[in-house]
Amino acid sequence: MRYWRVPPGVDIDARALMVGLVVVLGAMIVVSLAIGRYPLSLMTIAETLLGRHDPSQAGATAETIIFMVRLPRIATAIMVGAGLSIAGSAYQTVFRNPMASPSLLGVSAGAGFGASLALLFHLPTLGVEAAAFAGGLAAVGAAYLAARSVRSNSLITLILCGMVMSALFQALISLVKYVADPVDTLATITFWLMGSLAKANAMDAATVAAPVLLGGALLFALRWRIGLLALGEQEAASLGADVTRLRTIVILCATAMTAATVCVAGIVGWVGLLIPHIARMAFGMEPGRAFVATAALGALFVLGVDDVARSASAIEIPLGVMTAVIGAPFFLFLVMRTKGEQWS
Amino acid sequence: MSMHLTRIVCLAMALLASGAPGECRTILDMDGRSVTLPDKISRIVTIGPVPVLNGFLFAFGRQQAIANGLPRELARKYQFVFAPELSTRPVVQSSAGLAVEDLVALRPDLVLSMDRSATDKLSALGLPAVLLKWREPDDVKTLMGLLGDILDERKIAEDYIRYFDATLARIGATLGPVDDAKRPRVLYVNYRRLTQPHKIAEWWIARAGGRSVTDDQRTEESVTFSLEQMIAWNPDVLIVPDRAEVELVKAEPRLRDVSAVRSGRVHVAPGGAHLWANRTIEQPLTVLWAASILYPEKFAHAALESEMRSFYDRFFHVSLSKEQIDEILAGSAGR
Numbered sequence: 202m203r204y205w206r207v208p209p210g211v212d213i214d215a216r217a218l219m220v221g222l223v224v225v226l227g228a229m230i231v232v233s234l235a236i237g238r239y240p241l242s243l244m245t246i247a248e249t250l251l252g253r254h255d256p257s258q259a260g261a262t263a264e265t266i267i268f269m270v271r272l273p274r275i276a277t278a279i280m281v282g283a284g285l286s287i288a289g290s291a292y293q294t295v296f297r298n299p300m301a302s303p304s305l306l307g308v309s310a311g312a313g314f315g316a317s318l319a320l321l322f323h324l325p326t327l328g329v330e331a332a333a334f335a336g337g338l339a340a341v342g343a344a345y346l347a348a349r350s351v352r353s354n355s356l357i358t359l360i361l362c363g364m365v366m367s368a369l370f371q372a373l374i375s376l377v378k379y380v381a382d383p384v385d386t387l388a389t390i391t392f393w394l395m396g397s398l399a400k401a402n403a404m405d406a407a408t409v410a411a412p413v414l415l416g417g418a419l420l421f422a423l424r425w426r427i428g429l430l431a432l433g434e435q436e437a438a439s440l441g442a443d444v445t446r447l448r449t450i451v452i453l454c455a456t457a458m459t460a461a462t463v464c465v466a467g468i469v470g471w472v473g474l475l476i477p478h479i480a481r482m483a484f485g486m487e488p489g490r491a492f493v494a495t496a497a498l499g500a501l502f503v504l505g506v507d508d509v510a511r512s513a514s515a516i517e518i519p520l521g522v523m524t525a526v527i528g529a530p531f532f533l534f535l536v537m538r539t540k541g542e543q544w545s
Numbered sequence: 546m547s548m549h550l551t552r553i554v555c556l557a558m559a560l561l562a563s564g565a566p567g568e569c570r571t572i573l574d575m576d577g578r579s580v581t582l583p584d585k586i587s588r589i590v591t592i593g594p595v596p597v598l599n600g601f602l603f604a605f606g607r608q609q610a611i612a613n614g615l616p617r618e619l620a621r622k623y624q625f626v627f628a629p630e631l632s633t634r635p636v637v638q639s640s641a642g643l644a645v646e647d648l649v650a651l652r653p654d655l656v657l658s659m660d661r662s663a664t665d666k667l668s669a670l671g672l673p674a675v676l677l678k679w680r681e682p683d684d685v686k687t688l689m690g691l692l693g694d695i696l697d698e699r700k701i702a703e704d705y706i707r708y709f710d711a712t713l714a715r716i717g718a719t720l721g722p723v724d725d726a727k728r729p730r731v732l733y734v735n736y737r738r739l740t741q742p743h744k745i746a747e748w749w750i751a752r753a754g755g756r757s758v759t760d761d762q763r764t765e766e767s768v769t770f771s772l773e774q775m776i777a778w779n780p781d782v783l784i785v786p787d788r789a790e791v792e793l794v795k796a797e798p799r800l801r802d803v804s805a806v807r808s809g810r811v812h813v814a815p816g817g818a819h820l821w822a823n824r825t826i827e828q829p830l831t832v833l834w835a836a837s838i839l840y841p842e843k844f845a846h847a848a849l850e851s852e853m854r855s856f857y858d859r860f861f862h863v864s865l866s867k868e869q870i871d872e873i874l875a876g877s878a879g880r
Contacts, residue, residue: 237777238773238774239774239776240777258802261802262776265776265799265801265802266773266776269798270772270799271773378640379640383616383617383640384618387618388737392738397739399770399772511773516768516769517739517769517770517774
C-alpha cells in the first residue's frame with residue numbers, strides 16, 4: 202500500500218511535522234475555548250483558567266461556561282475524533298483493507314442496535330454501553346465471517362458484507378423502535394441514536410475517554426506487531442506473531458472505542474475512513490508515527506467541525522451531517538488522486 | 546400490483562360506504578383543492594396531529610362525530626375529559642404511519658388532515674380529505690371559518706373568531722404599551738432536545754408582552770441550539786413542555802446562573818385538549834396564561850381561572866371543577 206510518493210530531492214522531516222501537529226492541536230484547543238455563543242473576552246478566559254475570576258455573577262457564569270460547558274465538549278469532541286480515527290486505522294490494518302471503517306463495517310449500526318435494545322429494556326447507562334459494545338462486536342464479527350466464507354480476495358467483499366450488516370442492524374434498530382413503547386421508550390431511543398454534543402458534560406467526556414485512552418494505549422503498545430499483520434497472515438505468523446490473538450485484541454479495542462463514541466455522539470460517519478488515509482499520506486507508514494498522526498488529525502477534524510457546529514449560528518448543526526458533507530467529497534477526491542490503484 | 550389491488554379494494558369500499566346517494570356539495574380546502582362532501586357530516590376522522598384537530602371539533606360540540614381514537618403517543622388526559630367516547634374508538638395511525646384500510650372501514654364523511662401528502666393520498670382513494678393549514682398565527686380564524694362552512698355551523702365559527710380577537714384585544718389593553726427593553730426575555734424550550742419546537746410560540750410570547758429569544762423571523766417550525774447558547778440568551782423566564790423537565794432544568798448545574806433558574810421562573814406549559822404552547826384551539830388562553838406569568842401584577846390568577854372555566858363551557862360545553870382547572874394549569878407530568 203503506497204499512499205504518498207515523495208518527490209525526489211524533497212525530504213520531509215517527519216519529526217518536525219509531528220511536533221507541528223501537536224502544537225496545532227494545542228492551539229486548536231485554545232481557539233475552541235475562546236469561541237462560542239456566550240461572549241467571553243480572552244482576558245476573562247485567561248483569568249478564569251487561572252482561577253482568578255471576579256466574584257460577580259458574570260465571573261461565575263464565565264466559570265460555568267469554561268469549565269462545565271466548553272472544556273467537557275472540547276474533550277468529548279477530541280476523544281470522539283481520536284477514537285473513531287484510531288479504530289478506523291486499526292480495522293484497515295487488521296483486515297488489510299483500506300476501505301474498512303467503523304461505519305462501513307457495520308460496527309456503528311451494530312452498536313446503535315445494541316444500545317437501543319438496552320434502552321428498550323431500561324438498562325442503566327453501563328448496561329447500554331456494554332450492549333453497544335456487544336452489538337458492534339456482533340456486526341464486525343458477522344461481516345468478517347461472511348466475507349471469509351465468500352472466499353474472495355477482493356477488498357470489496359468485506360466492505361459489501363459490512364454494508365449488508367449495517368443495513369441489517371439499521372433494520373433491527375427500526376424493529377426495536379417499532380416495538381418500543383411510543384409514550385415512554387421510543388422518544389428516548391430516537392433521541393439517543395441521533396446523538397449530539399450539544400449537552401456534553403464531564404460524564405460524557407469520561408464515558409468516551411476511558412475506552413479511547415485504554416484501547417488507544419493498548420494499540421499503541423502493540424503497534425509494531427499490528428504492523429506485521431499488514432504483511433498478511435502467513436508472513437506475520439512466520440515473523441513470530443500470534444495472528445489470531447493479535448487480531449482479536451485489535452478488533453476488541455477498535456470496537457470498544459467505536460461503541461463509546463456512538464454512546465455519546467451517535468453515529469458519526471466518515472471520520473474513521475478519511476483520517477487514517479490522510480495521516481498515512483502525510484506522515485507515512487511507520488506505525489508509531491502513523492498512530493500519533495491519526496489520533497491527532499482525527500481529534501483536530503472533529504474538534505474543528507464541532508466548533509463550527511456550535512458557534513456558526515444560534516442553530517446547532519448536527520455533527521454527523523457536517524462530517525459527511527465534508528468527508529464524502531474529500532474521500533472521493535482522495536480516491537481520484539490515487540487513481541484508485543489500491544481499491545480494487 | 547399489490548398497490549393497485551389495495552386501491553381497487555379501497556375504492557370499492559369507499560363506494561359502498563357512500564351508500565344511498567344523498568345530497569352532496571363541493572367546498573375548497575385551505576390548499577385550494579375542491580372536495581365533495583355529503584350534506585350531513587356525522588363521521589369524521591382526524592389524522593396526523595389528532596389532538597389538535599379534535600380540539601377544533603370540540604369547539605363545534607362535535608365530540609360524538611369523531612370516529613377514530615387517539616394514538617397512544619399523542620394521547621392527553623383532557624382529550625378524554627372533553628370527549629369520553631374517544632377511548633372506545635379505533636386508532637387508525639401509529640408512529641409507523643396510517644392504517645389506511647382501517648380508516649376506510651370507518652366510512653368517514655370527512656377526513657381532516659394538516660399534511661399535504663397524506664391528504665393527496667387519501668383523496669386519491671376517493672376519501673373526502675380536507676387539508677387544514679395553520680402556518681401563521683391568525684390562520685386559526687380562517688380554519689375555523691372553513692370548518693363552520695363544512696359543518697354548517699357558521700355561527701359557532703363566527704363566535705370563536707370574535708372571541709379570539711376580543712380576548713387578544715383585552716389582553717393587549719390590560720398590558721398597555723410595553724417598552725421593548727422592559728419586556729422579559731422568554732425561552733420556550735424542549736430541554737431534553739434543546740429545541741424550540743413551534744414557531745407559534747414566538748407569536749404568543751410577543752402577544753403576552755414577552756420577548757422570545759429564539760424569535761429571529763425564521764421560517765422553520767423548530768430550532769435546535771446548544772446549551773451554551775441557552776446560557777448566552779440568559780432568559781428571564783423559561784417555559785418547558787412537561788413537569789419532569791422543570792426538575793431537569795433545576796437540577797442542571799450548568800444552568801444555575803441563568804436568570805430564570807436563579808429567580809425560580811421556570812414554568813410548565815399548561816395542557817388541555819392539547820399542549821397550550823403549541824398550536825391549539827385554546828391559543829387565546831395560552832396568551833392570557835403567558836401574560837399572567839410574565840406580569841402577575843396585571844393579570845390576576847383568579848381571572849385566568851374564570852376565563853378558562855368560561856372558555857371550556859362556552860366552546861366545549863364542559864364545565865370544569867377547580868381541581869381540573871388546576872390540573873390543566875399544572876401541565877403534563879412528563880415522561
